[in-house]
Amino acid sequence: MHDIRYIRNHPDDFDLAMARRGIQPVSADILSTDEKRRSIQTEMQEKQQRRNELSKEVGKIKSSGGDASSLIEEVAALKLALTNMEEQDRELANTLDSMLMDYPNILNDDVPDGSDEDENLLIRTHGDANLPDFTAQDHVALGEGLGMMDFAMGAKLSGARFVVLKGDLSRLERAIAAFMLDTHTREFGYTEYQPPYLVKSETMAGTGQLPKFALDLFRTTDDRWLIPTAEVPLTNLVAGEILEETRLPMRMTAYTPCFRAEAGSAGRDTRGMIRQHQFSKVELVSICHPDHSDAELERMTSCAETILQHLDLSYRVMKLCSGDTGFSAKTTYDIEVWLPGQNEGKGMYREISSCSNCGDFQARRMRARYKNEENKSNELVHTLNGSGLAVGRTMIAILENGQCADGSIDLPPALHPYMGGQTKLERHIS
Numbered sequence: 001m002h003d004i005r006y007i008r009n010h011p012d013d014f015d016l017a018m019a020r021r022g023i024q025p026v027s028a029d030i031l032s033t034d035e036k037r038r039s040i041q042t043e044m045q046e047k048q049q050r051r052n053e054l055s056k057e058v059g060k061i062k063s064s065g066g067d068a069s070s071l072i073e074e075v076a077a078l079k080l081a082l083t084n085m086e087e088q089d090r091e092l093a094n095t096l097d098s099m100l101m102d103y104p105n106i107l108n109d110d111v112p113d114g115s116d117e118d119e120n121l122l123i124r125t126h127g128d129a130n131l132p133d134f135t136a137q138d139h140v141a142l143g144e145g146l147g148m149m150d151f152a153m154g155a156k157l158s159g160a161r162f163v164v165l166k167g168d169l170s171r172l173e174r175a176i177a178a179f180m181l182d183t184h185t186r187e188f189g190y191t192e193y194q195p196p197y198l199v200k201s202e203t204m205a206g207t208g209q210l211p212k213f214a215l216d217l218f219r220t221t222d223d224r225w226l227i228p229t230a231e232v233p234l235t236n237l238v239a240g241e242i243l244e245e246t247r248l249p250m251r252m253t254a255y256t257p258c259f260r261a262e263a264g265s266a267g268r269d270t271r272g273m274i275r276q277h278q279f280s281k282v283e284l285v286s287i288c289h290p291d292h293s294d295a296e297l298e299r300m301t302s303c304a305e306t307i308l309q310h311l312d313l314s315y316r317v318m319k320l321c322s323g324d325t326g327f328s329a330k331t332t333y334d335i336e337v338w339l340p341g342q343n344e345g346k347g348m349y350r351e352i353s354s355c356s357n358c359g360d361f362q363a364r365r366m367r368a369r370y371k372n373e374e375n376k377s378n379e380l381v382h383t384l385n386g387s388g389l390a391v392g393r394t395m396i397a398i399l400e401n402g403q404c405a406d407g408s409i410d411l412p413p414a415l416h417p418y419m420g421g422q423t424k425l426e427r428h429i430s
Contacts, residue, residue, distance in 0.1 A: 001365040002100045004034055017106040020113060020322045030099050037092040044085050051078040101205070102212060105361040107322055108331040114321025120334065121321065126305065127314025129338045131347055134405045138341035139396040140272040143169060145407045146427050151272075161276045168425050172398070172411075173280065175418035176391050177255045180282040180307055184388055188303045190253040190284060195233035197256060198224040203236045206366040207383075208328035208358075216262035218277075226259035230283035231385040238287050239366035243381065245373050249288035249296060253388065255280065273392045274350065284388040289370070290360065293382035297357040301333045304353045304388045311412040313397050314338040316349055329356035337393065341400035352393045355386030399425075 007014045011027035018026060054075050061068040112121045143149025148169035154162035165173060184190040204210040204225050209217060209232060218226040227233060234252045243250075258281050273279070284303060288296045301317065308315045320332040333356075336349035360380040363369070369378045402410040409425035416423055 001097075001361065002103060002106075003364065004030070004096070004100060007031065008034065014106075018103060020107055020111075021104050022115075022323065023103065026099075026103065030096070033092060033096050033099060037089060037096060040085055040089050040092065044082060044089065047078050047082055047085070051075055051082070054078070098211075101365065104327045105330045105358060107325060108357075111325060111331050112319065112321045113323075115323040116321075117324050119321040120324055121319040123317040123319050123333065125314075125316040126309065127312075127338070129314055129340075129347060129349070131340050131345075132403065132405070136340040136345040136347065136400065137403060137407075138272060138339075138345075139399045142341070142399045142403055142407065142409065146409070146425055148425075148428075149273075158277075162278060163273055163276065167428060168419075168422070169395070171419065172415070172425070173391055173395055175415050176394050176398075177280065177282055179310075179415055179418050180388060180391070180394075181253060181255055183307060183310065184253045184282070184284065184303060187306070188251070190251045190303075193230075193234060193237075193252055193254045195227075195230060195237075195254055195256065197227050197259075199227055199233055199236070200224060203232060203239070206236045206239050207232050207362050208365065212327060213262075216260060218259045218261050227256065228260045229258050229281060229385075229387075230254040230256040231285055234283060234285040235287070235362060235383050235385065236366060238363075238368040238381065241368055242378050243287070243368075243370040245289070245370050248370060248381065249286050249292065252285045252287075253282060255282045255391070273396055276392070280391040282388045282391060284355075284384075284386045286384040287368070287381050288384065290379070290382045293357050293359060293384060296382075296384055297331065297333070297355060300384055300386045300388075301335070301355040304335055304355060304386055307389050307394075308335070308337060308352070308397075310414045311394070311398065312414075313394075313401055313412075315352070320354075326354070326356060328358045328361055330359045330361065332356040335389075337397045339397060339400045341403070350393065352397065353387035353389045356384060358383045358385070 007027055007030055011031060014027045015025040054071050058068040058071050058075065112119065114120065146169065148165060148167045150164040153164040181192055185192050198220065201210055201223060209228060217228060234254055258279050260277060284300055286296050286300060315335055315337045318334045318336060320334055325332050332354055334351050335353040337352040338347065339350050340347040342348045342350065359382050362383045363380040368381050370381050372379050398412065399409055404410060407427065411419060411423055411425065
């Protein structure tokens with residue numbers, strides 16, 4: 001959500017910021033609505049002042065035995081006018097709030113301009129993009145070959161873009177999540193949470209999913225929403241709060257299922273587990289002081305990278321361009337893991353994490369503040385979120401990078417303790 005005071009003082013800068021997002025100038029419409037509301041509020045104050053003056057005069061006249069009927073009629077007319085104007089004020093306030101909530105966050109100056117993912121900026125790579133000395137298979141062929149990944153059964157139960165895992169693959173997903181949570185809590189100081197998977201509309205609005213992305217979400221019949229990411233409930237834990245500055249930064253993590261009605265462009269990623277309606281993820285959320293959010297983004301991204309390093313997976317870090325940065329973010333890093341089985345065995349990098357600094361954009365929507373001890377004032381916090389990591393895509397990476405010529409899978413040593421000492425996945429007939 002945007003600050004109307006900023007738009008009043010910097011309308012041209014706001015329009016330029018929106019232009020980077022491909023949006024036509026909008027400040028004039030916003031300021032026109034704002035001016036109408038301010039004008040009505042000024043007139044309301046004048047009428048209220050006049051009403052108060054008349055009421056006192058009526059009292060004086062009555063106490064002296066005089067006739068105050070004409071003044072009483074004027075007071076009644078002012079009351080009716082104020083009632084009507086209050087309704088106009090509410091309508092204009094709702095319109096203005098909708099406008100301020102409808103436009104995406106202002107990007108950092110160092111975000112590269114570009115229209116789509118092809119213009120994202122490579123920041124760094126880790127490891128080599130190697131292919132095996134045999135024709136690499138993708139995770140679908142590997143998982144079905146192991147007899148532990150069943151898309152037909154997922155479709156039977158729920159329709160397209162669902163899967164049933166069983167046996168060692170089901171155990172592997174649990175092991176990956178436990179490993180990630182242990183790493184983030186023990187090495188990096190995140191506090192683990194178990195939030196609700198169903199949230200209210202205002203909770204979704206707080207992080208920017210509503211109202212703009214309602215069609216991308218699953219909604220229940222009692223007006224609750226299935227979370228698309230644990231970012232939603234974790235970030236909203238501070239909604240409406242005034243935090244002591246000493247509590248910052250707050251670093252939170254959670255392992256949850258995630259639900260998304262929109263699962264990618266039509267015809268894209270329809271095969272396998274890359275993009276599903278239900279998937280699991282370990283999420284990272286930080287609530288921090290405004291002066292520290294840029295450094296916190298670098299730290300969060302490093303925490304997510306460390307998971308891949310511990311799992312011996314190659315990856316690259318990309319800085320998203322203006323046309324690919326999400327609605328609530330001011331800057332975003334994508335971490336893309338190397339998947340040798342993709343692209344018909346030629347391999348390719350695929351996103352496994354996005355880490356974003358949202359600045360005060362979500363905090364303004366949520367009214368999340370901290371008590372600034374220096375200025376003795378209440379100011380907006382900054383919020384950040386990132387995947388640490390997407391569990392299903394991490395499993396895909398382990399399968400495709402650990403595959404052997406016979407279809408078995410070598411597991412990364414970091415997961416051996418979480419798999420009860422098991423070092424390999426092999427087909428089991430059941």
